[in-house]
Structures are given as structure tokens and as C-alpha cells.
Amino acid sequence: NRHKFWETQPVGQFKEIGDTSLPEGPIEPPKLLSEVKQEPYNLPNLYEWVTCNIDSEEMCAEVYNLLTNNYVEDDENMFRFNYSKEFLRWALRPPGYFKSWHIGVRVKSSKKLVAFITGVPARIRVNFLCVHKKLRSKRLAPVMIKEVTRRVHLENIWQAAYTAGVVLPTPVSTCQYWHRSLNPKKLIDVGFSRLGARMTMSRTIKLYKLPESTVTPGFRKMEPHDVPAVTRLLREYLSQFAIAPDFDENDVEHWLLPKENVVDSFLVASPETHEITDFCSFYTLPSSILGNPNYSTLKAAYSYYNVSTKTPLLQLMNDALIVAKQKDFDVFNALDVMQNESFLKELKFGPGDGKLHYYLYNYRIRQAVLPSELGLVLL
Numbered sequence: 001n002r003h004k005f006w007e008t009q010p011v012g013q014f015k016e017i018g019d020t021s022l023p024e025g026p027i028e029p030p031k032l033l034s035e036v037k038q039e040p041y042n043l044p045n046l047y048e049w050v051t052c053n054i055d056s057e058e059m060c061a062e063v064y065n066l067l068t069n070n071y072v073e074d075d076e077n078m079f080r081f082n083y084s085k086e087f088l089r090w091a092l093r094p095p096g097y098f099k100s101w102h103i104g105v106r107v108k109s110s111k112k113l114v115a116f117i118t119g120v121p122a123r124i125r126v127n128f129l130c131v132h133k134k135l136r137s138k139r140l141a142p143v144m145i146k147e148v149t150r151r152v153h154l155e156n157i158w159q160a161a162y163t164a165g166v167v168l169p170t171p172v173s174t175c176q177y178w179h180r181s182l183n184p185k186k187l188i189d190v191g192f193s194r195l196g197a198r199m200t201m202s203r204t205i206k207l208y209k210l211p212e213s214t215v216t217p218g219f220r221k222m223e224p225h226d227v228p229a230v231t232r233l234l235r236e237y238l239s240q241f242a243i244a245p246d247f248d249e250n251d252v253e254h255w256l257l258p259k260e261n262v263v264d265s266f267l268v269a270s271p272e273t274h275e276i277t278d279f280c281s282f283y284t285l286p287s288s289i290l291g292n293p294n295y296s297t298l299k300a301a302y303s304y305y306n307v308s309t310k311t312p313l314l315q316l317m318n319d320a321l322i323v324a325k326q327k328d329f330d331v332f333n334a335l336d337v338m339q340n341e342s343f344l345k346e347l348k349f350g351p352g353d354g355k356l357h358y359y360l361y362n363y364r365i366r367q368a369v370l371p372s373e374l375g376l377v378l379l
């Protein structure tokens with residue numbers, strides 16, 4: 001009964017795989033507002049629901065500390081995602097967000113925050129489900145997923161997208177992640193990478209060396225006045241994918257304008273016509289290094305949305321690597337989504353040791369989506 005909970009949910013079930021008689025689209029019809037459970041689900045006795053107001057410094061710090069100590073680790077438990085407070089405020093407050101979708105669980109007696117789940121509307125997606133390490137297998141996650149779903153239903157929204165490193169019923173796509181060393185000495189020292197066979201450290205450093213500055217004429221940081229043009233470029237590009245966000249100018253302003261320590265975005269504007277022909281971006285997600293005497297944090301950049309219509313994607317992404325190195329990132333991570341496959345090997349990315357599975361809630365698609373057909377990057 002590994003998936004006892006997920007077998008009760010409107011998600012693609014393993015036993016349905018290949019059943020082409022089932023229609024594509026919503027699995028359950030929308031409910032009338034009066035049919036949605038009006039009161040919160042019951043928690044085990046010792047716990048209580050709390051709506052997390054992440055605008056408050058104190059509450060944001062509680063959420064930050066819970067995630068820093070209990071959120072996702074790599075398969076070998078050597079690293080743990082360490083989302084910063086400014087990143088969390090950015091990720092959880094996009095246009096049209098609902099405070100009521102930032103849901104925590106406290107211990108009634110101590111008031112300690114021990115679990116957290118969120119949703120954000122970007123034509124909807126769910127992110128950040130975390131349960132304190134000591135409360136795992138207490139079956140808290142299912143009731144938390146039901147509660148955030150209930151609160152999303154109250155806003156008349158019926159679908160969601162989410163990712164997980166674990167296989168649940170049923171992935172719509174399974175992506176491979178890749179890493180490009182920027183600071184190979186540190187990555188080897190902390191055990192993220194291993195020295196290649198017949199390779200010395202100095203040979204490895206030389207292998208990953210990058211130019212001091214970007215090579216594409218007209219390559220510059222995105223600025224507020226670029227939002228309309230970048231929105232047009234991005235909407236056109238993303239329309240080709242089976243699953244992709246439907247960004248408007250407000251979304252682009254929030255999700256893609258540079259924000260220090262959170263997200264970096266660049267574009268190529270033709271020096272003659274000033275037309276914007278290309279775009280690249282990455283977000284900042286450091287990881288805590290668990291148990292290393294010399295280093296505590298791995299500074300990682302994650303490939304976000306990239307569009308190339310004139311500059312070859314290979315050259316555009318190499319400029320992204322150059323800027324990431326200038327900003328002192330240790331590693332540049334990417335999934336094999338969109339057209340990333342076309343540059344990964346050539347730019348010296350190595351395959352990671354795991355997969356990232358994409359899921360849709362209450363939406364059936366007839367056949368799985370290839371990573372190259374996925375135009376959605378979750379944080």
C-alpha cells in the first residue's frame with residue numbers, strides 16, 4: 001500500500017497506464033463551491049493548522065529554518081536545498097497569490113512549526129511540501145496535500161503541477177538532471193564531483209576554465225523596460241511545448257526580472273535595431289553541505305527559461321555559464337527539458353545521479369511527455 005494515499009486522488013493511476021479509452025483532460029469535474037469542504041481537515045490531536053504570513057520576518061524565519069533543516073536532500077544525504085528567505089518570498093508571492101495557500105502545522109503545546117505546504121497560482125502549481133524529519137511516516141503529508149487542495153478548490157482552481165524526486169502515481173515526464181562544474185576544486189573537495197580517471201586536479205581546473213567575459217555582442221542584463229519584448233519572445237517560444245506556463249507581462253515582471261541572490265536574467269539586443277532576439281536566465285538555490293569541515297554552502301545556479309532565435313543556444317548558454325562563474329557560483333545545474341539536450345554534453349555538463357519526475361493533479365494526458373516537450377521549470 002505504498003501509494004495508499006495517491007490511489008485515492010484524481011491523478012493518473014499506474015493500473016490505467018496504456019488505457020487509451022480514458023479521455024484526456026480533467027479526471028474529476030469541478031465541484032460547486034458549496035460542495036467543497038468548508039472547514040479544514042482534521043490533524044492528529046497534538047497538531048494545529050497555521051496560515052504562514054511570510055511577509056512577517058519572524059514567520060519567514062520559522063519557514064526558512066524548517067526547510068533548511070528538513071527539506072530535500074540528495075540521494076546520498078550529503079547536501080540539502082537551502083532556499084534563502086528572499087527566494088521564498090519571491091517564489092511564494094507571484095501575481096495573484098493567496099496567503100491562505102501558505103500552510104503550516106504547529107505542535108499545539110510548543111507552537112513549533114513542524115510541517116509546511118504551499119501552492120502558487122501560475123495558472124496553478126504546487127511547490128514546497130516539507131515535513132520535519134522527526135515526523136516522517138506520521139502520515140502528515142497526505143492530510144497536508146488534501147488541505148492545500150481544499151484551499152485551492154475554494155478559489156475555483158482544479159488542476160496543479162508539481163515535481164518530485166520520487167516515483168508517485170503517475171509521472172507525466174521524467175527528466176534527467178545535469179551539472180556543469182564552475183569551481184571543480186571545491187566540488188571535488190565536498191564530494192559533489194569526483195576527480196576523473198587519469199585526471200589531475202590542475203588538468204580538471206583547466207578543463208572547466210571559462211573566458212573572463214561573455215562573447216555575444218549585445219548580451220546584457222534584463223531591465224524593467226524589457227518586460228513587454230521578453231514576454232512576446234517567451235510566449236512565442238513556450239507555445240511549442242506540450243506543458244508550459246502561460247506567462248503574461250505581470251508574470252514575466254515577477255518571475256524573470258533580475259533579483260539579487262534570487263534570479264538572474266539576460267538578453268541579446270541587436271546593436272543596430274535594439275530588437276531582443278535571445279534570452280537566458282537561472283535562479284539561485286544554494287545547498288547546505290552536510291558535515292564538511294571546510295565548506296558549509298554549495299552555491300548553485302539552476303537553468304530557468306532560455307530562448308534562442310538568433311544567437312546559437314550553445315553560445316548563449318556558454319555566456320550564461322561565464323556570468324554564473326563571474327558571480328562565483330560553484331555549479332550550474334540543468335534538466336534535459338526544452339532544448340537543453342542540445343548543449344549539455346558540448347558545454348561539459350555531466351549527468352546527475354537522479355531523476356526529477358513531473359506530475360499533474362486532476363488532469364490526464366494520454367501519453368507521457370518527453371523532456372524535450374516540457375516547457376515548465378519549477379523552483
Ligand SMILES: COc1cccc(CC(=N)NC(=O)c2cccnc2OC2CCNCC2)c1
Pocket residue numbers: 072073074075079080081163165177178285287298300302333334335352354356378379
Ligand atoms: C546539490 O544539492 C542537492 C540538494 C538536494 C537534492 C539534490 C539532488 C536533486 N534532487 N536535484 C534536483 O532536483 C535538481 C537538479 C537539477 C535541476 N533542478 C533540480 O531540482 C530543482 C527543481 C525541483 N525542485 C528543486 C530544484 C541536490
